[in-house]
Amino acid sequence: MVYGVILAGGIGSRMGNAEKPKQYLQIGNKPIIVHTVEKMYVHPEIEKLLVLCPEQWVSYTKTLLKKYIRTAEDIVVLKGGASRNETIMNAIAYIEQETGLDEETIIVTHDSVRPFITHRIISENVYYARQYGACDTVIPATDTIVESRDGKIISEIPDRSKMYQGQTPQSFCASRLKELYESLSEEEKEILTDAAKIFAIKGEKVYLVQGEVSNIKITYPYDLRVAESLIKDKN
């Protein structure tokens, strides 16, 4: 079974003075999270959709989804965890409890603040997660990436042709992800920035899925302006 897991755990600390977490801000005529949920909801290969958000926003999120999606009762809203990966583990715990985990249980995890995701990206995530157990959506880096260990002086400039920028979805065989995560030490968990790294630091292969430049993450107020400019209704 394939689950869509929408990560809406952020509290929007980078969005300046916005009162609401950024996923609840509006672009076009709807909150960002609704756009994202709708995209995952209609995809034929996503069989069940879980949305994970801060505990105090669970009830609001349920109300919001009901307002825009007639059959919203099919969508499960859960509270997230303390970190991104703990949130994913909450989703896996829910799935395990409801239907159990097996080799065929795939989770397509996606940022709620990436509403421009396309059908192809989701399809390829499902395909490669089934095929290889893990995949990550990326685009080739256009800016040169510079590494600095002390934040003052460049320590390394990696070859740009081998650099990619990570987007989401990141998709996994849920049981394998859980198994690997539980085998990590607390120190290893500390350095995780995303779920693909759980596979990577254990030496497991993570397949690359071609993302899109337009699959932007709405993090800063500037991104909201960019997002609005991508919407061109003609009809």
Place this chain on the structure above:
Amino acid sequence: MLNAVYRLVAPRRFEVEFSEISLKDVIVRPTHLSICQADQRYYQGKRPEEVLEKKLPMALIHEAIGEVVYDESGTLAPGTLVVMIPNTPTAEDEIIAENYLRSSKFRASGFDGFMQDYVQMDADRVIPLPHGVDKKVMAFTELISVSVHAISRFDRIAHKRRGRIGIWGDGNLGYITALLFHTMFPEAKLYIFGMNEEKLADFAFAEDTFIVKNVPKDLSIDHAFECVGSNGSQAAIDQIIDFIEPEGTISLLGVSENPVPINTRMVLEKGLRLFGSSRSGKADFEKTVQLFSEHKELVGSLQNLIGNVIRIHSIADMTEAFEQDIRKAFGKTVMLWEQ
């Protein structure tokens, strides 16, 4: 949701833009799209400057099928294969057909065509297709329905002596019109007039085929279909007028950018009826789908028309499909929509 729409922004240049759509009506994921000459005229910038100025950016393609991903009414199950009707009426008229109402909108002409991530359709603008059909053929159901529409009009308008029918044009439209006429009126003898010996050889079901320069002087036909268009329209109509019997009908299907002079003296003397047919409406699509179900061999014969089949994963692939379509000699270019 924010739906990716792949619009032609200038000749030979596609870009992604996003439109907001809601979970309303029927939402279809396009799967097979077919390129039409009308799309090519936009793509190559062959429409007049002011037309391009007014209509672009716009998503092209009005021939497509897809799978239902959402139906507000719950009537169509997710996964149902449907053909999408590009003509979109905004009014009803008991006399004038929906495809001739000036108020109707048409995909990839008045508004966005089917080069989109998802297409939101009114529930009455999608028609389920039979199971197990060749989807590459179904992709150009719209073009087939245009022939069905013209033949249905012929049936209403033409007098009943219909033993010998002439079809001018050995391209896609000529082939489809001839094949559909043969299916709908198997008793009639079909005579095909074209420019290319090899293409004419494909009309195996016809009584006879002719290169337009070598038509026997004593040949005559009861009615004719003109499927030539563009610069060839005038010569084709002239020749039809020469060979048609009095009181015959000439069905005009070929599109020309320029006005076409017509020998009205002979139209008057022979008492001919010329009537135009353009596009098609829901009833024509329904009739076409019914023909697919009833005549399995029809879909087999239409498979001859499948030319290039191109997988689309990126905007570069879309451009490549249109460029390959320009270079092809015959047949339809079908895009497998995986973007």
